[in-house]
Amino acid sequence: MKAFLSQTVRLMLPYRCAVCGRVSDAEDRMSYISNRYREYFNEESRIHVCGKCLSSIRPYKPENRWQLCLSEPLPGDIIASQALFIAIPYVDLITHVIPAIKFSMQKDLARLMGIILSEILRCEKISADLVVPVPLSDARKDQRGFNQAEEMSVPVAGMLKLPMVTDCLIRNRHTGRQTETRDRYERMKNIEEAFEVSGSWDIEGLTVILIDDVATTGFTMHEAALALYKAGASKVLCVALAGNRLIKNAEAF
Numbered sequence: 582m583k584a585f586l587s588q589t590v591r592l593m594l595p596y597r598c599a600v601c602g603r604v605s606d607a608e609d610r611m612s613y614i615s616n617r618y619r620e621y622f623n624e625e626s627r628i629h630v631c632g633k634c635l636s637s638i639r640p641y642k643p644e645n646r647w648q649l650c651l652s653e654p655l656p657g658d659i660i661a662s663q664a665l666f667i668a669i670p671y672v673d674l675i676t677h678v679i680p681a682i683k684f685s686m687q688k689d690l691a692r693l694m695g696i697i698l699s700e701i702l703r704c705e706k707i708s709a710d711l712v713v714p715v716p717l718s719d720a721r722k723d724q725r726g727f728n729q730a731e732e733m734s735v736p737v738a739g740m741l742k743l744p745m746v747t748d749c750l751i752r753n754r755h756t757g758r759q760t761e762t763r764d765r766y767e768r769m770k771n772i773e774e775a776f777e778v779s780g781s782w783d784i785e786g787l788t789v790i791l792i793d794d795v796a797t798t799g800f801t802m803h804e805a806a807l808a809l810y811k812a813g814a815s816k817v818l819c820v821a822l823a824g825n826r827l828i829k830n831a832e833a834f
């Protein structure tokens with residue numbers, strides 16, 4: 582009864598949007614997301630996003646969501662045709678949301694974005710064995726208090742009814758931020774061999790959905806996918822919430 586009352590009161594009260602800061606009334610779209618939040622995280626969402634902000638997050642058209650992970654694969658790349666699913670173009674509102682998650686430590690906002698990602702992925706025919714978030718280094722995770730890719734993976738794993746595994750893929754060294762490294766070559770070197778699969782996991786023959794918040798050059802996801810393949814994964818599906826390239830992959834999978 583108490584939970585029912587507090588939920589009713591919450592639905593009646595105006596709230597402040599976590600993205601634009603405007604005061605807004607509760608809206609149907611947010612109540613759908615709030616229900617998913619409760620389902621996947623077993624608690625109430627403490628933040629709201631207004632209808633205006635939600636409707637300004639526009640996914641790529643379905644035919645443009647699968648792209649090449651590396652737009653210019655390097656010679657000898659053993660996963661040169663690795664594809665990457667990008668749900669939303671990294672433009673407009675999403676360019677404010679991602680930094681707010683990372684630098685204002687908005688874990689709840691990462692979770693809401695994960696719910697949006699899972700809803701976009703709902704249209705895809707995906708079969709896999711595991712959901713694995715791209716790990717942060719321990720130092721970065723301690724600093725931020727959470728891994729945004731992990732928070733975004735929870736609704737995806739929940740929607741697909743798959744286990745999410747956070748101790749399989751390990752970031753074996755602390756790399757500088759990809760956004761702070763200058764050119765393409767430097768970014769590639771920065772992330773090279775930064776990941777490995779834990780010896781306590783046997784992923785031989787498994788299909789893994791690898792999730793990250795943003796893909797720009799694609800190097801981070803490429804290196805993480807490579808580590809999973811080297812450990813025996815049969816297929817890796819790279820999925821990013823947002824990205825800013827549009828190179829179509831001819832090979833659908």
Ligand SMILES: [Zn+2]
Nearest residue numbers: 598601631634
């Ligand atoms: Zn808003």
